[in-house]
Amino acid sequence: MVRVVALVVAVFVAEVAALWPAPRQLQKGSSALRLSSAFSINVKVPNAPGDLHDAAGRAAYWIKNEKMERLVVGRGAADAKAVAASKWLSGLNVVLAPGALKALPIASESVKAVGTRDEGYTLTIPATGAPATLSANTTLGLLRGLTTFQQLWFVHGSDTYMLGAPMTITDAPAFPYRGFMLDTARNFYPVADIKRTLDVMSLVKLNVFHWHIVDSQSFPLVVPSMPELSSKGAYGSSMVYTPADIADISKYAAVRGIDIMLEIDTPGHTSVISQAHPEFVACPGFDTWQHWANEPPPGQLRLANTSVIDFTSKLFKAVASQLPGKLFSTGGDEINAACYTEDAVTQAALKASGLTFSQALQTFTDKTHATLRGIGKTPAVWEEMVLDNALPLPKDTVVLVWISSQNVASVASKGYRIVHAASDFFYLDCGLGGWVGDCAGCNSWCEPYKTWQKIYSFDPFNGTTADQAHLVLGGEALLWSEQTDAASLDDTAWPRGITQAEVFWTGANGSDGKPRSGQEALPRLHDIRFRLVQRGVRARALQPLYCALRDGVCDLNA
């Protein structure tokens, strides 16, 4: 009898293991519950939008087809007795909370301005077999609840079951911006790979796909009014994103609760534009790239030239207007001074205008940002724009801190809204070695590899005072693609790149109200990793399976 009690306790602990990110509040019992063969998700929302029905359909599909066994020795055999005695759950009712406004499509809720989206939900699952209920103020909240519900289920034999019933989850994100960045310029990714990436993001409630779509190496984005950029700058005629692709990906993301922040990095990182418009680019070519850029090929927009400002404004407008979201990144990182100092055209333009370089940069930024604001967009920039270059940008500008997490304090002190993207925590490409061709002793510039433990240890309020805490929008993991393309996308990105989903959804404390702990998190991260594998995502193993099956035994202090 004592032994049975011990078993129940073990089950009780392991049940929490299924959820990533951990919900803010979780109350649970100690019963099993199994899915009826007639189980259905019933959308009981008046005039429910089609994308909510679709989301319910996807959730039901994965609950039935994921076939996830529990990560314990015996893979669920020890649960069989409890499951055999459990009730059958016949359905999940999906409803709007009392007093909620009229349901809008998920796709509309997903692209509202960051900080104005309502993603909260309540999920109640009785142990009696009575229908479960998912309730929220918005369809976006209902979508988030559906992703939680999907993660509760395991299979053993012919049973699909959960543990920990009855269960009540009351949940909402700690931070409004929870992102993942992909660079599709150093290497190209087909649309299917981007969609698979969005699927992963949605499952863990990440809500911003920061798409670094072009860079010095290639220009895969087809801009209808400026077709020369991709026809001359893409890696190949099939390695492009057409307007139809952008619309397709944009919709695919939005119905999954994901806003897209597209980035056209300027004025640096633009060498490729020289292939279509050599007159707009300073210091292209690669003979002396180390002098002009941090990586090949060098080339920066001649920002002091009026024609370049006009070109850039036109480009921003043409691209940004294709996407429904508010945020648009104009980049601004790694401006190389020597490139401009040595460019006769830029020097002549500065002389003619009587502007210093800093003034010219400010004019370029003001004008191009004004174009974006004119079509309802809010600019985002890398940290140098407000630190090294010290531009007095409007305070609603979103600043991504990337060089070091130590720079957050400086950005916060200037009063800008902050997205944590620091290379010392969130760069998934670090540690994969130097990639220049001829250097056996070269390591990654941002050694070491950022482990999930490192990402998980991040304090979302790092670098801010209590007064400045409201400036923290959230954070993102970033995958720069010098050494990654579609072949190695999944295991470079996941599961490390979902670790920040919990840092910024769950916040500083876990469901139990205590500070988050990597030791507590690991079994749940194993779970979501194996769920991804079940869904065809090639996420990397975190440990030997021996460890994944035995919570805690591979901890240092075991």
Place this chain on the structure above:
Amino acid sequence: MVRVVALVVAVFVAEVAALWPAPRQLQKGSSALRLSSAFSINVKVPNAPGDLHDAAGRAAYWIKNEKMERLVVGRGAADAKAVAASKWLSGLNVVLAPGALKALPIASESVKAVGTRDEGYTLTIPATGAPATLSANTTLGLLRGLTTFQQLWFVHGSDTYMLGAPMTITDAPAFPYRGFMLDTARNFYPVADIKRTLDVMSLVKLNVFHWHIVDSQSFPLVVPSMPELSSKGAYGSSMVYTPADIADISKYAAVRGIDIMLEIDTPGHTSVISQAHPEFVACPGFDTWQHWANEPPPGQLRLANTSVIDFTSKLFKAVASQLPGKLFSTGGDEINAACYTEDAVTQAALKASGLTFSQALQTFTDKTHATLRGIGKTPAVWEEMVLDNALPLPKDTVVLVWISSQNVASVASKGYRIVHAASDFFYLDCGLGGWVGDCAGCNSWCEPYKTWQKIYSFDPFNGTTADQAHLVLGGEALLWSEQTDAASLDDTAWPRGITQAEVFWTGANGSDGKPRSGQEALPRLHDIRFRLVQRGVRARALQPLYCALRDGVCDLNA
């Protein structure tokens, strides 16, 4: 006219880019040559074994289906004129060299004792359209030539073509052991993944699959006379290698020119045996694993007990007799002294026998190795067995140097045959971060990530004097699987894990007789990486495609 000459020169240089490893001798012209639609590989060997016909069939299949475009700007468009003017190659004749002995199956040649295999071949390709000729003394040499021939072809539009005709290649390996090690115990790999791994190895002339099949975490190997080892020690009933799987993989490897060196690591790395035979294992369990092992779970064979020696001998015999190759690794690394010191059973056995621990280890090793030698096998061991433990093993024992490349000199000074497997050059798992559960500050023990450049820079004669050079059998890249399973196998292993294929096939000098250079090698490594991708292998990108299309421009000294 000058421009045309320049183009020819460019073509001439790029043509070499297709081959990995570089052949020992290569003479080439400047003509294109295209494949006739009637092209066939004609095996003209008397009583040709079936596996030679099969190998020719596979080569023909890939030449027609690989669809590899040239890695240059325009992807071969610039070759169109030369190709349109070129001759059609109708066939490749595959023949034994004059005076060659009767043809044996490739599978028989592949498993001869290391150092006694004849892998050389000559390949002659006229530019006239007359049939090409592949000639060798053995079917194994013919197989190697077929892998070279496959790498010569590109597609553009409807043409399959090569550059650099007429071409004559005279080739043979610099070293007889060129390996890749996979650990299938920390995490399990399905048979299909192992076969795909063997396909990659064969394409680049790697000839030893060092299969670290079991370890402390799991025992996936089904031993018919000892079924309890896998029934209790495998990760699951479907995560095993049955005798049929072993026979299947063994044959699959042998017909592709690959010998399998299986490893049953003893006396350490055997915790899992305690699940079936607790009486044989000291210090199992994980409460204090850091004290008893370098990673969880601890557990070592009670080697001082006669019953354990008998068990180990029986196990070695049962396993080794399933494979046709001569080499069999008995491991011997990382013996933890505290585990034995604190094990009362071991201490009692030592006391009863009057042996020191060293003497007991020698007895254990002598007896188990004698069993292997009794069935015609040659033992291989990790370096500690002849260094730290200083066992006086017979000098034909093969010693794998893994802790550091600096230890080669000590092993060489004792006169053992050496396989380079040093963690500072060849460990593909290094740099992926610490994997224990609760340590945000932990990095990989063998930082940094081993880049292809690092592997490529290895001197095969490292640590040996001219007198000792004959002791160097070759080397291998190693993938330990704490953080890798089937999901991330391909891009963790490749293309880094084929870099050593050139180090040990081509040797210190390239085809041009000059010392190998990473700068010269990179375009060819890109080529073979993209060929692997065309074959469905998810090998990691080495650089932005921008660099892959432009030889040398992403070098530091560009």
